[in-house]
Amino acid sequence: MASDSPLYIGFDLSTQQLKGLVVNSDLKVVHAAKFDFDADSKGFPIKKGVLNNEAEHEVFAPVALWLQALDGVLESLRKQGLDFRRVKGISGAGQQHGSVYWGQNAESLLRNLDSSKSLEEQLEDAFSHPYSPNWQDSSTQNECDEFDAALGDRKHLAQATGSKAHHRFTGPQILRFTRKHPGVYKKTSRISLVSSFLASLFLGHIAPFDISDVCGMNLWNIKKGAYDERLIQLCSGAFGVEDLKQKLGEVPEDGGLHLGSVHAYFVERFGFSPDCTVISATGDNPATILALPLLPSDAMVSLGTSTTFLMSTPSYKPDPATHFFNHPTTPGLYMFMLCYKNGGLAREHVRDAINESLKDTPAQPWANFDKVALQTAPLGQQSPTDPMKMGLFFPRHEIVPNIPKGQWRFTYDANTGNLKETTDGWNSPQDEARAIIESQLLSCRLRSRDLTENPGGGLPSQPRRVYLVGGGSKNKAIAKIAGEILGGVEGVYSLDVGDNACALGAAYKAVWGIERQPGQTFEDLIGQRWNEAEFIEKIADGYQKGVFEQYGQAIEGFEKMELQVLQQVAEKGDGDDY
Numbered sequence: 092m093a094s095d096s097p098l099y100i101g102f103d104l105s106t107q108q109l110k111g112l113v114v115n116s117d118l119k120v121v122h123a124a125k126f127d128f129d130a131d132s133k134g135f136p137i138k139k140g141v142l143n144n145e146a147e148h149e150v151f152a153p154v155a156l157w158l159q160a161l162d163g164v165l166e167s168l169r170k171q172g173l174d175f176r177r178v179k180g181i182s183g184a185g186q187q188h189g190s191v192y193w194g195q196n197a198e199s200l201l202r203n204l205d206s207s208k209s210l211e212e213q214l215e216d217a218f219s220h221p222y223s224p225n226w227q228d229s230s231t232q233n234e235c236d237e238f239d240a241a242l243g244d245r246k247h248l249a250q251a252t253g254s255k256a257h258h259r260f261t262g263p264q265i266l267r268f269t270r271k272h273p274g275v276y277k278k279t280s281r282i283s284l285v286s287s288f289l290a291s292l293f294l295g296h297i298a299p300f301d302i303s304d305v306c307g308m309n310l311w312n313i314k315k316g317a318y319d320e321r322l323i324q325l326c327s328g329a330f331g332v333e334d335l336k337q338k339l340g341e342v343p344e345d346g347g348l349h350l351g352s353v354h355a356y357f358v359e360r361f362g363f364s365p366d367c368t369v370i371s372a373t374g375d376n377p378a379t380i381l382a383l384p385l386l387p388s389d390a391m392v393s394l395g396t397s398t399t400f401l402m403s404t405p406s407y408k409p410d411p412a413t414h415f416f417n418h419p420t421t422p423g424l425y426m427f428m429l430c431y432k433n434g435g436l437a438r439e440h441v442r443d444a445i446n447e448s449l450k451d452t453p454a455q456p457w458a459n460f461d462k463v464a465l466q467t468a469p470l471g472q473q474s475p476t477d478p479m480k481m482g483l484f485f486p487r488h489e490i491v492p493n494i495p496k497g498q499w500r501f502t503y504d505a506n507t508g509n510l511k512e513t514t515d516g517w518n519s520p521q522d523e524a525r526a527i528i529e530s531q532l533l534s535c536r537l538r539s540r541d542l543t544e545n546p547g548g549g550l551p552s553q554p555r556r557v558y559l560v561g562g563g564s565k566n567k568a569i570a571k572i573a574g575e576i577l578g579g580v581e582g583v584y585s586l587d588v589g590d591n592a593c594a595l596g597a598a599y600k601a602v603w604g605i606e607r608q609p610g611q612t613f614e615d616l617i618g619q620r621w622n623e624a625e626f627i628e629k630i631a632d633g634y635q636k637g638v639f640e641q642y643g644q645a646i647e648g649f650e651k652m653e654l655q656v657l658q659q660v661a662e663k664g665d666g667d668d669y
């Protein structure tokens with residue numbers, strides 16, 4: 092490639108870090124930089140990227156932390172020798188649902204950015220509220236009840252917006268904000284999602300929402316392609332519909348839209364070309380499905396802080412247990428998603444308990460967890476007549492199903508259908524390594540089974556391929572168990588870029604936004620340039636006759652177990668009747 096050929100940057104502003112990935116027009120990664128919030132930030136008392144107010148079940152992140160992180164990632168790319176003049180397009184991905192509250196002076200501060208100062212130094216005062224509610228927040232049960240009721244029930248809300256009401260979704264969060272901070276809400280000029288916040292920094296004015304990420308708000312009517320008036324009415328609280336609409340702004344339909352040129356701040360401070368274009372930024376999960384030309388028969392599992400299960404599909408089949416979003420680039424396609432709060436951090440709890448019980452913390456902290464998980468038989472069954480061991484491991488209030496934090500262990504006899512809550516026969520914490528992976532993946536299989544296709548050849552319905560991405564995708568033990576549970580006719584794959592898939596998808600979005608021919612779809616452009624042999628690696632077998640069917644039987648027990656725990660917590664007045 093010529094030394095002046097175009098480059099594109101994709102950013103990923105996630106829970107625990109900001110990443111920046113630079114690719115060329117051939118989709119190859121040429122630079123990568125990362126700012127880890129806990130390790131690299133200064134002046135924020137955060138843990139795992141967030142702050143907690145346990146009393147109100149609030150989880151939130153300081154917005155100024157993200158400014159510091161963007162300064163840091165750009166500096167790090169500069170140190171690596173990135174020639175910013177070659178960057179033709181920038182796009183990004185943000186952790187979904189989080190909202191940023193801009194003050195009255197925001198547009199003027201953004202417009203007048205001074206290239207002799209850092210972003211943090213001059214934008215700290217651009218916000219009416221210093222914190223962004225995080226997707227792990229569960230403070231909005233009352234508001235969720237009101238959202239579900241506003242359209243009749245949760246089924247109707249899911250039909251209209253792609254999801255029932257969720258604690259973390261931006262609509263319920265904004266409604267709570269109007270009540271908890273009415274004075275601040277009044278002084279708020281605009282509200283951004285984390286994705287549009289990121290785009291706003293590069294543009295030097297407030298960017299519109301993205302067509303896919305807007306579906307994480309419980310405010311957007313997907314089939315109508317417009318805000319749902321009834322929900323906007325509810326969400327605006329005591330402040331009026333027009334005021335809220337103005338705060339939220341327009342939502343352009345085109346995911347490849349050129350929002351404008353990068354602000355002069357970045358030209359002067361880093362040497363970007365003045366014609367470098369900002370392409371709309373999307374949510375981190377929508378961006379993840381753009382990291383490869385994903386077929387409707389494929390499944391992706393993102394093993395980040397959250398575990399998410401993603402598919403691209405032409406069918407819109409909303410259900411209160413799942414999420415549908417507009418596809419981030421391709422009208423007529425949707426993204427199907429399951430999201431679990433108890434993903435990476437819950438697995439880390441079991442990992443740490445195992446290391447502690449063995450009094451051994453190896454250099455590779457997952458080594459004992461992996462060994463024990465692989466030594467344990469599927470479902471802890473030494474022989475087919477043994478009962479299956481299964482459990483729920485929720486250090487945080489879970490999303491699907493909506494169950495407060497806790498741990499439950501069961502045994503299930505698939506022959507008799509007998510389910511028993513018991514720790515008898517469990518060797519904890521050792522048995523929990525396999526059990527927590529199984530628990531997370533059985534839930535994915537249970538809830539996605541209506542979308543998987545029959546591959547023919549007498550095989551049961553399952554994905555063609557399972558792609559693993561995110562921090563946990565380098566874990567071969569998890570990959571092996573994922574293949575056994577989810578199947579995958581062609582196997583389980585990981586992306587060459589490991590835990591950078593989301594930033595990669597954002598970078599590919601920028602390539603497509605700038606280089607597409609009129610009418611050319613993302614799948615077409617990326618499909619033509621995609622070099623499968625170089626970009627992905629098969630890391631485990633997928634479908635294996637026998638064990639896949641064994642897990643098929645376990646699903647019946649798993650569903651029963653969830654219902655029983657839901658009932659128990661409802662009786663205690665802790666959960667809801669999901």
Ligand SMILES: Nc1ncnc2c1ncn2[C@@H]1O[C@H](COP(=O)(O)OP(=O)(O)O)[C@@H](O)[C@H]1O
Pocket residue numbers: 105106107108394395396397435436438439457560561562563564565566590
């Ligand atoms: N070898 C590993 N095995 C299992 N999990 C891992 C491994 N390495 C990292 N992780 C998990 O990856 C998570 C971070 O994933 P990442 O996708 O980078 O985060 P984010 O959600 O912030 O985007 C951590 O919570 C960690 O538990």
Ligand SMILES: O=C(CO)[C@@H](O)[C@H](O)COP(=O)(O)O
Pocket residue numbers: 105106107185186187188226259307375376395396397398399430
């Ligand atoms: O809430 C969701 C999706 O609905 C989360 O997936 C967030 O989007 C943050 O994800 P990670 O930081 O784990 O990537």
